[in-house]
Amino acid sequence: xxxxxxDELIGSRDYKEFLNTRNELYRMRKMKEHPPTRAEAIKLMxxxxxxxxxxxxxxxxxxDSGI
Numbered sequence: 839x840x841x842x843x844x845d846e847l848i849g850s851r852d853y854k855e856f857l858n859t860r861n862e863l864y865r866m867r868k869m870k871e872h873p874p875t876r877a878e879a880i881k882l883m884x885x886x887x888x889x890x891x892x893x894x895x896x897x898x899x900x901x902d903s904g905i
Contacts, residue, residue: 841884853879858891 839847848856853876857864863886867874874882883889 844880
């Protein structure tokens with residue numbers, strides 16, 4: 839995903855919710871204690887796609903079933 843696509847996807851939501859807290863880069867950079875700016879986070883997610891939090895399977899199933 840490009841930075842522009844990520845920016846559009848995130849929209850006005852909190853960009854930190856899109857960061858994968860289980861990712862090694864997230865932990866190495868101690869992003870919980872020192873979160874990147876929105877622009878930095880988007881740039882990092884574009885460069886390192888595994889940093890993007892994925893929806894869990896239960897959420898997708900609930901969304902698909904209309905629950």
